[in-house]
Amino acid sequence: MDRAGTAAEPACMKKIIAATTAAFLFVAIAPQQAASAHGGLPATYIVSQEPGVKPEGIAITRTGTMYVTSYGTGAVYRGTTDRRTLKPFLPAGSDGRTRATGIHPDNRGRLFIAGFDTRALFVYRTDGSLVAKRFASDPGALLNDLVITDDAVYVTDSGTGILWRAPLAGDHIGELEPWLTPTDFPIRPGFLNGIVATPDGRTALVSDNGTGSGEPGDEHVFRVNLRDRTSTEVTVSNGQLGSSDGLLLEGNRLYGVIDLPADETGKPPTAVNLAILSSDLTTAHVVRQSESVPREQTPTTIARDPAGRLLWVNSQIGNPTPTAPFTVTVVPGLR
Template identity: 50%
Template sequence: MKRLALLTVLLLLTAPAAGATTVHRPTEYVVSTTPGDTLEGIAVTPGGTMYVTSVGSGAVYRGDTRTSHLTPFLAPGSDGRTSATGIHVDRWGRVLIAGASTSKLFLYDAHGRLLAVRKAADGSFLNDFTIAGDAVYVTDSAHNQLWRAPLTAAGLGELEPWITRDRIQPTPYFLNGIVTNGKVLLIGEQGQDVTYRVDLRTKQVSVVNVPNGILSGDGYLLEGHRLYAVYNAGAGKYVTRFAQLNDDFTTATLIADSSPGAAGATPTTIARDRGRLLWVNSQLDVAPGTPPYTVSVVPGLR
């Protein structure tokens, strides 16, 4: 009887809860089959809603990480958004989009209604951005400077230059990915192959020390002291580089690289979907590339 009772307890502890099911999630997502609809940015909410931008047309797609196909969220060219790169969902559920060569930052509600458009200087290429406190910080890959705009429940303020190129050393040639922990910014510079550290309070800029290799990136993902950088170094080398940061984010130690992306895939940006990482297969190295345009699981890293 004791053995039977023990077996019953073990079965109860290991059995799945009533109604519980294993949710299947695809390893690859078809975002678009439209020729020239080259992809770039990605955002995934904690609930599993995925947004992906098109740098080729300005379209934005939306889907669920449990289903393999995304559908249009914002039409190409709408609201003057003829190109789109970085994308994030703020804490109020609004969708912010960097307009690349349009020099504009767009704010939409969850239903796709335009709430605000803010313009930087002519000729700016607003590439990626991050949100810290009550502001958004945007990389400009053309002027190689940072823009800042207030972001509150009331809406999006005007873009203003925050750190200009002359205040950054070594001189940047292509600022790109950007993330924050609320105290500092980490910014990828692909011309110099470095990561800048910017103190949000003092605006002091320094280069993150990487004693065991190179750390720069197109898209960044920061989780505590874990930094993931999509490193598309050219010559067909596409990996996500994982580094561990020290307490004050002045030093990063490279821990591992993912397995390489597919030939010609040119992954750009990265997002977390629970226990796995997703990246955008932009095909920029062979632009405009060949449909279908996809998002896939980063191989060999979690």
């Protein structure tokens, strides 16, 4: 979930991003008949034809099952990468899940879902049954994105700047507890967002949108030692990563969905930056950028599918007149 959510949803108390609100019918994310170059796979997936869905999070399993969350309603949709249309999986509002943002599966066949301003972490089986519901104790919590390691799940909180942790042991899912507080970061976070972790589960990288001022140095990427509960800032060169909503870590390659400087329309377009990390994860050098898309599309999170494609969720959260269908598409110009 990026900062633009509050521009469309002031009740969430999320920080507002300045944008013009002139009506704009965005047609680039309408259904496309074209298939991708990867074995005839769809280039566009239809998440929902219903109004107000505003999809946000995405997870794709190794077998090609795709899950997409709805920030607008809390619904979760499911499909496969070889079929163009997703279907409802978890109904909007069920189990008190009126919003849904980050989503990730674990290796025990469970789905973990961040509930944003519900303050809840929801855990489901793939048959749709609820396994657990864990609450952040801070009333200002906005649970945004999450990452799962062998022994815990870590959840970013855009509202308070807390990094929450719930221990995992077999089938047991512990309660959420503050793992890092805002004062544990080298710079107090303004809006914690995307998070990824190394395969050994010892280190996480967390993006911080800052205050949203757009000024140089306002955004940050934090390197978090998950064992000793310390944090340092990652030095990013040749581009930006701190504004990243969705992050994807593959070896020493870090992908982030970023807002670019405002274009001639006065609105910030969106792209994906690819950075190469140093071996100790203390520096990141941006080496490539995808093609950009207009603000009305507002891509949020990204995932890699079994065919090797990068897909992103077109939330339309930054669109003053979001229009169905809501889609997932291939990231243009970047692998």
